[in-house]
Amino acid sequence: MVQRSKSGRTRQSWSSSRASQTEAAARAADAADAVITRHLHRLAWIPGTIIADVAWPRSATTSWHYWWHAHLVDLLVDAETARPGSVGPTTLARLFRGIRVRNLGRWTNDYYDDMAWLGLAIERARRHLGVGSARGERVLAGRIFDSWAPPKGGGIPWRTMDYFFNTPANGPGAILMARTGQTERAVAMCDWMHEKLLDPVSGLVYDGIKQATGGPGGADWDIVTAIYTYCQGVVLGAELETLRATGGVRHRDRIGQVLEAIEKHLLVRTDLSDARGGPARIVPGAGGGDGGLFAGILVRYLALIATDLPDGPGAEAVRTRAGRIVVDTAEAVWQTRAIVNDAPLFSADWRQQAVIPADSGSNAQFIAGAVHSSETPERDLSVQPSGWMALEAAARLADDVSEHPRVP
Incomplete structure (x- = not known):
């Protein structure tokens, strides 16, 4: 039907x-x-905040995980857009405040994949519900844009002061670039992942590349061949958003190819x-x-x-x-x-x-x-x-x- x-x-x-x-x-x-x-x-005694326990039943420790909270924001956006009034903008605003307070007053951290995820969550909250920090979105998108480092081998690295360039950072980073108007950079990131990180046999996407610890001649980079489900997901998302922005046929072709690889091998x-x-x-x-x-x-x-x-x-x-x-x-x-x-x-x-x-x-x-x-x-x-x-x-x-x- x-x-x-x-x-x-x-x-x-x-x-x-x-x-x-x-x-x-x-x-x-x-x-x-x-x-x-x-x-x-609520985060400790601080009014106007929400944070999430990272374990249930609740742990005695006070750890928290930045990128888990980014996905929690995304889900609250999903819920509120699908079922208006079920979450409410106030809950999202309090969670954003809780994240920033728990992150010592900053939007950023040392991990580019984390920052890409929170940037995407803020962008969606602002676009769909009018909630979230425009400055936070600009700061996070700016960090992703500025971390592009082709002379060093990337792509963007996994974290600051690192030479591991991986799909978990470049995938959501490319989606964020496409959604915030940095179309040329999104195209370049998609092309880089396709060129550097695609398994030529299965068609699935590898985890990343890192600076080699040794080896003769020009063997400067090692491919980290681990296959993770979410790497396939973020490449699909990046190619789709870039296709929407450019109409480029190669992005459409790659979506079909990665989907076929998922069906066959994952x-x-x-x-x-x-x-x-x-x-x-x-x-x-x-x-x-x-x-x-x-x-x-x-x-x-x-x-x-x-x-x-x-x-x-x-x-x-x-x-x-x-x-x-x-x-x-x-x-x-x-x-x-x-x-x-x-x-x-x-x-x-x-x-x-x-x-x-x-x-x-x-x-x-x-x-x-x-x-x-x-x-x-x-x-x-x-x-x-x-x-x-x-x-x-x-x-x-x-x-x-x-x-x-x-x-x-």
Whole structure:
């Protein structure tokens, strides 16, 4: 079944294939309420602030994680735009204030991927809801723009004073550049990732390149060949936003190629049936810690392909394929949830039932620039927004909601 949008574009009716439109919205709302209730609270004694506990049950430590909060902002924007009044601009304003206070009065930190994510969250909050700091957006976008370093091998680096140039920084950085009008830089970043970081065999995107520790002659760089779900997601998002800004055919081609690689090499089978009666293939989880967000990020940008890919050769098929992954993955997220106090708690692996964490065991630890999982991954804040992200994405598809105005 298809439906025609106001722009005249033929679109898949996702609500006919999985959860109904009403049910998809209700699931997303339940996810939002669960995360907000369990994790959000005022920052210390400071009025007008909100911050999130990075663990539930709450940890005795006072750690926080900047980029996890950026995605929390993005999700609050999703919720408020989909269900006006469910969150409210005041909540977002307080969270922005909490983030800045907790970050010692600054918008920036030493990690370019972190700054790109918060810049994207502020840009979306301002564009959709009129909430957020224009100065914060300019500062963060400026840091991304100024970090471009082709003479040093990049791309933009992972963090300041570093020679590791990776997809997790360049992907969201390119999306931010495209959305803030720096189109030429977005194009250059997409081209750099395609040239330097694409696996020629699988078509998936590598993690990054770093300065070699040794080697003869011109062997100056080592490729870090790890494959992460969220790297594929941010490349899809970067190529899409650059395509929207330029109409460049190569960006459309790359979207199709990366999507095909995801379908062939990255998805995992579940015991669930897909919309056509076969075994559903979904985005795999990556545990807790920072990895808790990886799957949700890929689902977010697959949904963006499904809703916002401009018309062109093969576009409808690409939108349909991307959307199918989103709705099947969201169904797995919902079916593997646990229920705690009548609210969902999401699994770190959407092929298995969620484990309800106890107030014991080791907590997530920040080691060598990354956050490693708690003993029970479901305890980490990152895992719960990832499930929420998938459900919001499916609800947007069911309601046929675009990130950007559609061109008639």
